[in-house]
Amino acid sequence: MTVIRGARERARSEITEAIKVEARRQLAAEGAAKLSLRAVARELGMASSALYRYFPSRDELLTALIVDAYDAVGRAAERARDARPAPATVEQAVTRWCAICTAVRDWALAHPHEYALIYGSPVPGYQAPRTTTEPAARVGLALIGVLRDAHAAGLLTEPADPLPEDVVADALALGAQLGVELPPTVLARSVGAWAQLFGLLSFEVFGQFNRVVEARDPFFHQAVRQLAGSVGLDAPQEEG
Amino acid sequence: MTVIRGARERARSEITEAIKVEARRQLAAEGAAKLSLRAVARELGMASSALYRYFPSRDELLTALIVDAYDAVGRAAERARDARPAPATVEQAVTRWCAICTAVRDWALAHPHEYALIYGSPVPGYQAPRTTTEPAARVGLALIGVLRDAHAAGLLTEPADPLPEDVVADALALGAQLGVELPPTVLARSVGAWAQLFGLLSFEVFGQFNRVVEARDPFFHQAVRQLAGSVGLDAPQEEG
């Protein structure tokens, strides 16, 4: 029931949105630490105490922004995936994999502070509410979706060396939870690749590559291509 | 000239150290965002304004803690490296590589807030001063050192597929800057592995693996072993 019943509810949702917009503006401009409820209220021309009718605390406002950020980056990943047809060759699957990674990277570089909000240090007191766990999985799901399609098309070369059994157990549980048909070894490795992708992104966004990596685009592209290989998408050579 | 000339300098360095100790205590307890100069001063029984004689701002104190944290994790990595003799077989080289990664992980799990300080979102206004770049490289250098030794012993199988030329150029520059003799392809890939290692660590420390990976130890071990393979340390099988 998201029916807006009266002018009051309409105003409420509009103001809630306006608060988030302004908060996101300050977040993008100055970072999460300098996001101030009072400043948001000031910019919106309302008393700071009035803001507490919409968000019971600063942390709640930040949580709302976190969910939105997860949604935004997840949407970017899914758009990149859906922009290309289901893979018929290994090379197409690798291309799709790289397209998702690149889309996530583009979003991260365009929204560094929002990226830091979700993939940097967690905010002081707070632990992720269940609301955030589902949108947080979207990027990972998009990546796994590529592998699922590739596997369905018989394009996946399952890695030879075995995995510890408890790792396989985790992978089986995850596969069941996500309802995806993939060999547990592939699934386990794809979780690793998922984390490692964000290692590359965090180092670039947070400046750890300064004075180390200059050719960022080709470096990233090469790295995620190798990452694809590590989960079973063994790509043939390409030039450049 | 670090000769302590009088009682004044001695007291100064002692108080400086006491401030850092108390600040680190608060950092470990509550996180960087809740680290307060006034609380530190209060705990030390001095006026908050007196603290500014030792650190001109909160950011400067944080920077000092950052440098210390980089040193601590770098020291952990180097100790793990030096605890094992120079590798004579590929398996030994892989073991050394994994030992370094595990040492870094142990440090990160034991000091999550300090880890977040250096590998999480950078603090609001601040960009890393040159003081931090040198200690920040120590973990990476330890990892590259393993590869250097392995290469010198002829244990390194250089990856076959070529790299984009500007990536190779970056790797050559980096090799010259570090004064290390390694094929640029290995060097470039090791930078990727370095970043990816911290992707694994950040996801574990920051809770992204919650309800996804339960068997953390074997998962990590398997992942860094594969990482070693991706930089040319192709390990023979080992059981569980």
Place this chain on the structure above:
DNA sequence: CCATAGCAAGAGCACTGCTCTCTTTTTTGT
């Protein structure tokens, strides 16, 4: 038409980083 529930505003509390001034202590130069 009126009671009620939702909303806005202001004052206020406890806290923060930081600056300024004033006093005390220690070092240094003659």
Place this chain on the structure above:
DNA sequence: ACAAAAAAGAGAGCAGTGCTCTTGCTATGG
């Protein structure tokens, strides 16, 4: 040894923060 200078501490104060409480106002529903 004594005065001048440098360094350090203490306190008040400013501007800002998150958050709460009380006081009015306004739109909604019986």
